[in-house]
Amino acid sequence: MDDAAPVVVARFADVSEIDADPGLLTTAELARHGRLVAAADKQAYAAAHILVRECSAELLGARREDVVIRQRCGRCGAVEHGAPAVADFPGIWVSLSHARGQVAAVAATRRCGIDVERVSRGPDRALSSREAAWVAGQQDAAYAFTRLWVRKEALVKAGHGSMAAAQRLDVLAENGPADQLGGARITPWEAPGFVGAVAICADRRTGN
Numbered sequence: 294m295d296d297a298a299p300v301v302v303a304r305f306a307d308v309s310e311i312d313a314d315p316g317l318l319t320t321a322e323l324a325r326h327g328r329l330v331a332a333a334d335k336q337a338y339a340a341a342h343i344l345v346r347e348c349s350a351e352l353l354g355a356r357r358e359d360v361v362i363r364q365r366c367g368r369c370g371a372v373e374h375g376a377p378a379v380a381d382f383p384g385i386w387v388s389l390s391h392a393r394g395q396v397a398a399v400a401a402t403r404r405c406g407i408d409v410e411r412v413s414r415g416p417d418r419a420l421s422s423r424e425a426a427w428v429a430g431q432q433d434a435a436y437a438f439t440r441l442w443v444r445k446e447a448l449v450k451a452g453h454g455s456m457a458a459a460q461r462l463d464v465l466a467e468n469g470p471a472d473q474l475g476g477a478r479i480t481p482w483e484a485p486g487f488v489g490a491v492a493i494c495a496d497r498r499t500g501n
């Protein structure tokens with residue numbers, strides 16, 4: 294099994310495409326959902342947390358209502374944020390992301406990470422010097438920045454580096470944003486105004 298090709302179910306969707314039944318959320322998820330103020334944030338949160346159940350259910354051959362998502366923060370131990378996992382299935386990994394209007398989720402037989410962001414120009418301190426130079430030379434700097442940013446987020450969620458040291462996680466290849474880095478395969482995604490990326494580790498044992 295370790296040597297088998299990874300099985301991946303990844304989806305990006307407009308929030309309106311998701312039947313986000315809040316009855317499927319856990320107590321911890323509902324608590325977090327209840328504290329969000331903006332309707333667009335509540336809608337995106339619920340949609341992403343349902344979408345990750347749909348991806349997991351498809352991977353497992355189960356029903357989405359039978360998938361229980363648990364989170365636990367590696368830093369503070371809280372159960373209302375942190376990396377998500379499917380309860381009782383240690384052999385699969387999941388990741389989710391939401392921006393207002395767009396959501397993304399992945400379930401895989403390898404460590405994985407996914408990110409979706411509205412196109413925007415973030416700070417150069419998130420970039421290596423060569424990435425910053427590349428972004429500055431692009432016609433659409435916001436689009437270029439976001440293509441790099443979603444790769445960093447997806448890789449960190451898959452276990453590579455940290456966002457605190459995003460500058461050191463250089464995701465630029467010779468011809469533009471990388472599709473392969475440190476043993477992880479990166480698949481880009483985009484829709485008008487949004488950019489996303491999925492990172493899948495090649496080896497389930499080491500996270501590389």
Ligand SMILES: [Zn+2]
Nearest residue numbers: 366368369371
């Ligand atoms: Zn925490």
